[in-house]
Amino acid sequence: MTNIKLSEQERDNLIKELSIKAKDSNYINPELYTKYEVKRGLRDISGKGVLAGLTEVGEVHAYILDENELVPVPGRLSYRGIDIKEITEGFLKEGRYGFEETAYLLLCGTLPNKSVLEQFKELLSDAQSSKAEFARKTVLHIPSKDIMNVLGRGVLSLYSADQNADDISIENVLRQSIELIACVPLIAVYGYQAYVHQYLNKSLVLHSPQPELSIAENILHMLRPDSKYSKLEATLLDLSLVIHAEHGGGNNSTFTTHVVTSTGTDTYSAIAAAIGSLKGPRHGGANIKVRHMFKDIKENIKDWNDDEAIKNYLTKLLNKEAFDRSGLIYGVGHAVYSVSDPRAEILKSYAEELANEKHVEEEFNLYKKIEKLAPEVIEQHRKIYKGVCANVDFYSGFIYEMLDIPEELYTPIFAISRVAGWCAHRLEELTNAGKIVRPAFKSVAPKREYIPMENR
Numbered sequence: 322m323t324n325i326k327l328s329e330q331e332r333d334n335l336i337k338e339l340s341i342k343a344k345d346s347n348y349i350n351p352e353l354y355t356k357y358e359v360k361r362g363l364r365d366i367s368g369k370g371v372l373a374g375l376t377e378v379g380e381v382h383a384y385i386l387d388e389n390e391l392v393p394v395p396g397r398l399s400y401r402g403i404d405i406k407e408i409t410e411g412f413l414k415e416g417r418y419g420f421e422e423t424a425y426l427l428l429c430g431t432l433p434n435k436s437v438l439e440q441f442k443e444l445l446s447d448a449q450s451s452k453a454e455f456a457r458k459t460v461l462h463i464p465s466k467d468i469m470n471v472l473g474r475g476v477l478s479l480y481s482a483d484q485n486a487d488d489i490s491i492e493n494v495l496r497q498s499i500e501l502i503a504c505v506p507l508i509a510v511y512g513y514q515a516y517v518h519q520y521l522n523k524s525l526v527l528h529s530p531q532p533e534l535s536i537a538e539n540i541l542h543m544l545r546p547d548s549k550y551s552k553l554e555a556t557l558l559d560l561s562l563v564i565h566a567e568h569g570g571g572n573n574s575t576f577t578t579h580v581v582t583s584t585g586t587d588t589y590s591a592i593a594a595a596i597g598s599l600k601g602p603r604h605g606g607a608n609i610k611v612r613h614m615f616k617d618i619k620e621n622i623k624d625w626n627d628d629e630a631i632k633n634y635l636t637k638l639l640n641k642e643a644f645d646r647s648g649l650i651y652g653v654g655h656a657v658y659s660v661s662d663p664r665a666e667i668l669k670s671y672a673e674e675l676a677n678e679k680h681v682e683e684e685f686n687l688y689k690k691i692e693k694l695a696p697e698v699i700e701q702h703r704k705i706y707k708g709v710c711a712n713v714d715f716y717s718g719f720i721y722e723m724l725d726i727p728e729e730l731y732t733p734i735f736a737i738s739r740v741a742g743w744c745a746h747r748l749e750e751l752t753n754a755g756k757i758v759r760p761a762f763k764s765v766a767p768k769r770e771y772i773p774m775e776n777r
């Protein structure tokens with residue numbers, strides 16, 4: 322392209338210079354957003370989301386309308402109309418793993434009876450064994466430190482193993498959905514093993530999935546060199562998969578699925594895009610950030626019972642003076658919930674039980690303190706329309722750590738679970754919409770003339 326050769330230093334300086342130009346020329350005066358009534362973040366002035374679709378897959382309930390006033394209430398989440406508390410209590414009481422039946426419920430709309438569930442599990446394990454070799458090959462080829470990146474690539478590469486990849490009929494997309502629910506756990510765990518081998522110099526462990534095991538059990542079986550896990554570990558991982566599986570159509574990754582699906586593209590492209598969205602630290606990627614933030618808190622606060630010291634640290638977080646300097650307290654706040662996130666409540670009760678068992682009650686108490694103090698500090702420093710509360714990402718990493726699950730897999734576990742919700746929404750989009758998603762953007766750039774090279 323050119324004969325100019327830049328030294329590394331010159332290249333860095335040039336990029337810095339160009340980035341200043343890029344920053345300057347991309348700045349838009351915030352007043353213009355008000356002037357043109359832009360719904361920033363697709364939210365109205367009170368923080369409520371713009372209505373962009375209808376769904377029967379999941380419902381996020383966080384407020385009621387009282388004489389046209391939004392009144393925040395404790396959060397509730399239902400899948401196909403059934404409250405997740407009832408779903409989780411149901412299969413736990415009956416001594417079953419619940420993720421497979423939850424996936425069926427999301428995709429097909431009803432609870433499966435015993436024989437239908439057995440057939441569905443058969444479809445999942447068939448897909449696991451037929452695609453295991455391909456999944457291994459794909460991820461072992463280019464290991465990465467970031468398993469969400471491995472997942473995105475892995476899902477895209479499944480396109481090449483699919484003879485009918487571009488067919489977007491419901492029948493074909495349902496088949497692809499079942500295969501993805503079965504294969505994404507394999508890609509994540511093998512991706513992690515490849516990372517451990519390549520970057521941490523450890524032996525490469527590759528266990529094949531076992532057809533008689535649930536998805537949660539298979540994750541632990543493939544992850545652990547000795548394949549051992551306890552019933553409690555598998556039960557908690559399964560529970561976590563169930564409560565992360567779906568969250569309505571408006572969350573960023575599911576909305577991404579709707580947007581990308583609306584173009585008529587293939588299933589692998591849509592799900593890879595959703596994985597990219599979920600990775601973000603303001604979305605599913607917050608679970609790993611929470612763990613890192615707590616490591617930093619523990620290093621910086623000597624007395625974990627000192628409320629003032631904790632508040633000072635939290636204020637530093639908001640002022641971009643501590644931890645990753647993003648200005649965020651991770652695991653706290655939600656676009657819809659304000660009083661409580663029902664999933665955080667479920668996870669909190671199991672975190673307490675596990676913490677007592679593992680004798681890390683002090684750390685659990687620190688979590689509880691931050692859960693109480695962070696909303697107070699956020700409300701002092703930010704313009705809040707509704708309250709803030711701990712979200713699903715607040716306690717999940719703490720539980721995973723107690724279950725000895727490596728942190729590289731925290732967000733991928735979210736993705737393994739949410740694939741079920743994404744696929745259900747893709748099926749819903751394909752069934753109903755038929756309209757490409759295309760909001761408007763107003764140009765606020767001044768008109769300019771093209772200047773010939775010699776005059777610039």
Ligand SMILES: CC(=O)SCCNC(=O)CCNC(=O)[C@H](O)C(C)(C)COP(=O)(O)OP(=O)(O)OC[C@H]1O[C@@H](n2cnc3c(N)ncnc32)[C@H](O)[C@@H]1OP(=O)(O)O
Nearest residue numbers: 368603604605607648649650651652653654655656703712
């Ligand atoms: C699975 C999930 O995706 S759950 C969410 C996981 N994400 C996190 O835990 C990251 C931390 N939390 C956040 O960044 C936010 O709470 C979000 C992105 C989840 C929701 O943000 P919003 O919809 O803007 O929430 P809300 O309208 O209540 O926020 C009001 C203000 O408080 C700020 N705020 C809300 N939560 C936080 C927080 N945890 N830390 C710092 N500021 C916050 C918002 O940035 C916003 O300020 P701004 O108007 O200056 O931008």
Ligand SMILES: O=C([O-])CC(=O)C(=O)O
Nearest residue numbers: 567568571572573656713
């Ligand atoms: O609904 C949201 O914005 C984020 C969320 O909790 C999820 O996707 O689980």
